[in-house]
Amino acid sequence: MTKAAKIYINGELIGTCDEPLEFVQEMREKRRSGEVSEEMNITFYEDNNEIYIFNDPGRARRPLIIVSGGVPLLEEAHIAKIAEGELKWDELMQLGVVEYLDAEEEENSYIAMSLKDLNEHHTHLEIDPSTMLGICAGIIPFSDHNSSPRNTMEAGMTKQALGLYASNYSFRTDTRAHLMHHPQTPLVKTRIIDATNYDKRPSGQNFVVGVMSFEGYNMEDSLILNKSSLERGMSRSSFFRSYESSERRYPGGQEDKFEVPDKGVRGYRSEEAYRHLDEDGIINPESYVTSGDVLIGKTSPPRFLEEIDDFGGSGERRRETSLTVRHGEKGIVDAVLLTETVEGSKFAKIRVRDTRQPEFGDKFASRHGQKGVVGLILSQEDVPFTEDGVVPDLIVNPHAIPSRMSVGQVLEMVAGKAGCLEGERVDGTPFNDDLEGEVKQALLDNGFEAAGCESLYNGMTGERIEAEIFVGVAYYQKLHHMTTDKVYARSRGPVQVLTRQPTEGRAREGGLRFGEMERDCLIAHGASLALKERLLDESDSYRAIVCEDCGMVSVHDKIRDKKYCPICGESESFPVEIAYAFKLLLDELKSLCIFPKLVLEDKA
Amino acid sequence: MEKTIEKVIKIAKKKKAEFPESYILDIADASIRRELSDKELETLIIKVRKAYERSKVEAGEAVGTVAAQSVGEPGTQMTMRTFHYAGVAELNVTLGLPRLIEIVDARKKISTPTMAIYFEEEYGNDESFVKKLANKIGKSTMNDIILDLNINYIDMKVEATFDVAKIEDKQLDFDEIIEKVEKAFKKVIINDNVLSFEPPKESIRELRLLADKVRDLQISGAKNIGKVIIRKEDEWIIHTEGSNLKEVLKQEGVDKIRTSTNDIHEIETVLGIEAARNSIINEALRTLNEQGLTVDVRHIMLVADMMTNEGVVKSIGRHGISGEKSSVLARAAFEETGKHLLNASIRGEVDKLTGIIENIIIGQPIPLGTGSVGVMMKPRKRKGGR
Numbered sequence: 001m002t003k004a005a006k007i008y009i010n011g012e013l014i015g016t017c018d019e020p021l022e023f024v025q026e027m028r029e030k031r032r033s034g035e036v037s038e039e040m041n042i043t044f045y046e047d048n049n050e051i052y053i054f055n056d057p058g059r060a061r062r063p064l065i066i067v068s069g070g071v072p073l074l075e076e077a078h079i080a081k082i083a084e085g086e087l088k089w090d091e092l093m094q095l096g097v098v099e100y101l102d103a104e105e106e107e108n109s110y111i112a113m114s115l116k117d118l119n120e121h122h123t124h125l126e127i128d129p130s131t132m133l134g135i136c137a138g139i140i141p142f143s144d145h146n147s148s149p150r151n152t153m154e155a156g157m158t159k160q161a162l163g164l165y166a167s168n169y170s171f172r173t174d175t176r177a178h179l180m181h182h183p184q185t186p187l188v189k190t191r192i193i194d195a196t197n198y199d200k201r202p203s204g205q206n207f208v209v210g211v212m213s214f215e216g217y218n219m220e221d222s223l224i225l226n227k228s229s230l231e232r233g234m235s236r237s238s239f240f241r242s243y244e245s246s247e248r249r250y251p252g253g254q255e256d257k258f259e260v261p262d263k264g265v266r267g268y269r270s271e272e273a274y275r276h277l278d279e280d281g282i283i284n285p286e287s288y289v290t291s292g293d294v295l296i297g298k299t300s301p302p303r304f305l306e307e308i309d310d311f312g313g314s315g316e317r318r319r320e321t322s323l324t325v326r327h328g329e330k331g332i333v334d335a336v337l338l339t340e341t342v343e344g345s346k347f348a349k350i351r352v353r354d355t356r357q358p359e360f361g362d363k364f365a366s367r368h369g370q371k372g373v374v375g376l377i378l379s380q381e382d383v384p385f386t387e388d389g390v391v392p393d394l395i396v397n398p399h400a401i402p403s404r405m406s407v408g409q410v411l412e413m414v415a416g417k418a419g420c421l422e423g424e425r426v427d428g429t430p431f432n433d434d435l436e437g438e439v440k441q442a443l444l445d446n447g448f449e450a451a452g453c454e455s456l457y458n459g460m461t462g463e464r465i466e467a468e469i470f471v472g473v474a475y476y477q478k479l480h481h482m483t484t485d486k487v488y489a490r491s492r493g494p495v496q497v498l499t500r501q502p503t504e505g506r507a508r509e510g511g512l513r514f515g516e517m518e519r520d521c522l523i524a525h526g527a528s529l530a531l532k533e534r535l536l537d538e539s540d541s542y543r544a545i546v547c548e549d550c551g552m553v554s555v556h557d558k559i560r561d562k563k564y565c566p567i568c569g570e571s572e573s574f575p576v577e578i579a580y581a582f583k584l585l586l587d588e589l590k591s592l593c594i595f596p597k598l599v600l601e602d603k604a
Numbered sequence: 605m606e607k608t609i610e611k612v613i614k615i616a617k618k619k620k621a622e623f624p625e626s627y628i629l630d631i632a633d634a635s636i637r638r639e640l641s642d643k644e645l646e647t648l649i650i651k652v653r654k655a656y657e658r659s660k661v662e663a664g665e666a667v668g669t670v671a672a673q674s675v676g677e678p679g680t681q682m683t684m685r686t687f688h689y690a691g692v693a694e695l696n697v698t699l700g701l702p703r704l705i706e707i708v709d710a711r712k713k714i715s716t717p718t719m720a721i722y723f724e725e726e727y728g729n730d731e732s733f734v735k736k737l738a739n740k741i742g743k744s745t746m747n748d749i750i751l752d753l754n755i756n757y758i759d760m761k762v763e764a765t766f767d768v769a770k771i772e773d774k775q776l777d778f779d780e781i782i783e784k785v786e787k788a789f790k791k792v793i794i795n796d797n798v799l800s801f802e803p804p805k806e807s808i809r810e811l812r813l814l815a816d817k818v819r820d821l822q823i824s825g826a827k828n829i830g831k832v833i834i835r836k837e838d839e840w841i842i843h844t845e846g847s848n849l850k851e852v853l854k855q856e857g858v859d860k861i862r863t864s865t866n867d868i869h870e871i872e873t874v875l876g877i878e879a880a881r882n883s884i885i886n887e888a889l890r891t892l893n894e895q896g897l898t899v900d901v902r903h904i905m906l907v908a909d910m911m912t913n914e915g916v917v918k919s920i921g922r923h924g925i926s927g928e929k930s931s932v933l934a935r936a937a938f939e940e941t942g943k944h945l946l947n948a949s950i951r952g953e954v955d956k957l958t959g960i961i962e963n964i965i966i967g968q969p970i971p972l973g974t975g976s977v978g979v980m981m982k983p984r985k986r987k988g989g990r
Contacts, residue, residue: 519964520669520672520673521673523666523669523960523970523972523973524666524669524670524673525666525973526664526665526666526972526973526974526975526976527973527974528969528970528971528972528973528974528975528976529969529974529975531964531969531970532967532968532969532970532975535964535967536967541967577967578966578967579965579966579967582965582966582967585965589945589949592945593949594945594946594948594949595949599954
């Protein structure tokens with residue numbers, strides 16, 4: 001006895017059906033004829049006798065060509081019409097030639113990869129094998145020759161690449177924005193690049209790449225860059241940061257004021273900090289600013305009214321609440337925008353620009369998950385050159401290739417080289433195998449070795465380098481991990497109020513944490529005093545005075561220069577060097593009604 | 605040889621060298637082989653003493669931290685949750701990190717107890733003997749020796765037929781089986797190979813329960829031991845699922861020296877704390893080696909020593925070593941801060957600040973390494989004084 005198949009719509013049981021296969025087929029026909037929305041997908045699971053219908057948003061769907069009896073419904077006539085621009089995509093769907101499947105309905109279909117694989121059992125035909133790739137993975141040329149982890153990595157990294165992120169960038173005030181100065185379209189492209197208009201928003205440049213180790217400066221995935229290339233503008237980018245501030249209104253009729261603060265204002269910075277400000281308290285465009293410089297001079301009313309000042313009067317003393325350039329950043333004021341808020345008060349946005357020429361430690365990546373940081377910037381005259389006098393922009397280490405199996409990079413470099421010589425772009429769409437011969441022939445025609453190897457000459461001595469060096473052209477991306485945003489060191493600096501330990505994080509000028517495992521290392525080495533120095537002297541050392549009688553921290557009245565214990569009164573006390581965090585612990589224990597006593601002894 | 609050994613012992617004593625026994629034997633052996641003269645022997649002993657003393661851990665070395673790091677670092681490379689078939693197919697033994705955690709936690713109930721039973725020389729190659737013992741130890745239930753189990757709803761009976769071939773194959777004693785069956789079920793009629801059971805109450809539920817009970821009745825085997833696998837390596841070995849060391853060691857023909865279990869607590873109760881210590885070392889080392897990690901035995905020995913030095917196996921952690929530290933601050937810094945602080949304040953505990961953690965908390969040099977030494981001044985008495 002066969003039970004009726006359950007029908008679920010968007011996961012909800014709606015009804016049953018006695019002839020599931022026929023029903024599913026009928027629904028599909030209706031979708032293709034346009035009777036039912038083309039966004040509907042239907043799946044029949046034979047093993048549990050259930051039909052799933054989905055039409056809710058948020059499903060990943062992809063288009064396929066419908067096949068009937070081993071013949072694709074897309075005919076030559078259609079293709080000709082599309083080429084002439086008479087037929088559009090939507091019309092193809094209306095004709096029932098293509099349809100979108102979701103992950104569920106794919107379970108019910110048998111999809112042929114290419115025309116030549118097609119047989120009568122197939123239900124669909126792939127438009128192109130590379131449609132299985134998304135936008136990010138689709139940018140990778142020859143991704144079918146790469147190992148999958150590398151493709152995954154690259155799909156993640158393209159998102160971090162700098163480029164022309166928006167064409168109206170000069171009118172935008174993004175809090176943070178990177179802009180590459182001279183982005184290029186990749187020499188080796190894919191069909192997905194065409195489809196996504198990547199060429200209109202490129203995010204990289206074509207580098208002449210030499211694959212060789214050079215004095216060890218490209219060990220462990222570091223890169224050697226040609227200084228002259230950089231000076232010509234290669235991989236140069238701008239960093240924009242926008243600041244904003246407004247004249248807030250407070251209850252009681254008081255408000256903030258944009259102005260150059262007077263010397264009497266509480267929290268007045270040095271005069272130098274205000275030097276770029278105009279009369280209206282706002283900085284002028286094109287002035288060079290560094291961290292701590294005031295962008296918008298602003299004063300706020302006192303926090304508490306009728307506050308008594310030093311002279312006993314209640315004269316209003318405004319607070320200084322200026323907007324300054326972030327710690328560790330610098331730049332040139334790019335744009336100043338002055339408007340008003342919804343409430344009608346003055347509102348200013350300031351965009352600061354900073355040019356970033358590549359420097360040591362900046363991160364770069366090819367389109368094959370081959371990422372690395374700059375290890376050396378070499379003058380052009382020291383970089384090896386080819387017989388024709390071509391000097392590479394970049395030298396990568398050969399050890400980066402074999403273990404990672406990113407063969408796609410090698411192919412891209414050869415194809416890029418051939419494209420350069422022929423003066424045309426190369427199509428590197430994955431699953432397209434008949435390119436190799438063309439590329440080789442192009443190289444041979446131009447008098448190069450088919451494999452892409454050349455002899456190079458040492459830039460410093462002029463000697464020919466014995467080994468043949470693989471030189472090609474690859475598309476490299478500058479990623480937004482840059483040294484200037486990350487370099488940091490601190491000796492002394494701000495501490496937290498509660499624990500008196502150094503603050504955390506670069507933005508707060510914090511200390512670098514000496515963590516538990518680092519501590520364990522010093523213990524393991526028996527470096528007792530080094531450990532004490534790290535954890536106490538360099539952190540939150542505190543000289544507590546401890547009452548001899550009760551063992552609690554006593555008080556030093558600095559005004560009267562007297563020490564007394566809050567419990568025992570005038571008892572003798574002794575100074576003890578402890579961590580402030582420990583004193584805090586003692587205080588917290590006291591607040592828990594535990595009375596910790598310190599028993600003092602002479603130093604052994 | 606005897607003479608040389610005595611001579612070596614004598615010289616060593618004179619030179620104040622405290623050698624382990626194996627060293628003395630080695631030196632004596634070398635002395636004979638190289639035909640050393642007395643003087644040469646003496647120099648050799650002095651040299652060995654120097655090398656031996658140099659190789660000892662120095663006072664104030666942070667052996668515990670180094671051991672923890674030496675086990676911990678390779679531990680990070682261990683793949684979490686590995687349930688591998690260790691050598692023996694179809695026998696599932698916990699391995700990798702979960703097993704290592706189990707060992708240092710000194711779990712009372714380990715997840716996969718297993719035994720490796722070896723045999724004395726004369727039985728090692730005797731397949732039928734080994735098989736017989738395996739059947740004696742291994743668990744067999746009624747289900748394994750009956751042909752068919754039939755629930756008769758009409759007469760309210762459960763009927764079963766013995767499979768004589770299977771009983772013979774398992775080398776079980778027929779009378780013993782019947783004895784066991786009669787002992788377990790009161791209302792049973794045994795007629796040659798056919799058994800019929802009656803439920804205590806006449807209801808279908810009871811009848812079904814009875815059928816399950818009959819099926820699961822254990823006919824033979826030691827307690828806690830389940831499946832048994834016989835394998836021939838160089839000799840016959842029995843691997844078991846579950847473990848019962850005490851019973852197995854009682855069996856004749858079992859090699860009492862090589863036979864072992866992976867249940868440390870069982871070893872502790874059967875063989876004593878020293879055996880438990882060795883077992884911790886062996887099990888931990890084996891688990892690490894299985895993953896292709898090499899850790900020096902001495903680190904693991906230290907762990908094992910710490911776990912067993914009080915005569916019972918203690919775990920490392922809250923309920924064991926770390927929870928029994930003398931310092932309040934050290935205990936509070938580890939786990940259950942509130943509990944320790946509260947109890948300490950009720951009892952009025954005094955922290956003598958002798959450990960590492962306490963001294964780090966209050967910000968003093970730790971009593972270890974360079975901090976373990978101090979300067980003592982011995983003022984020379986001047987003649988006449990000042």
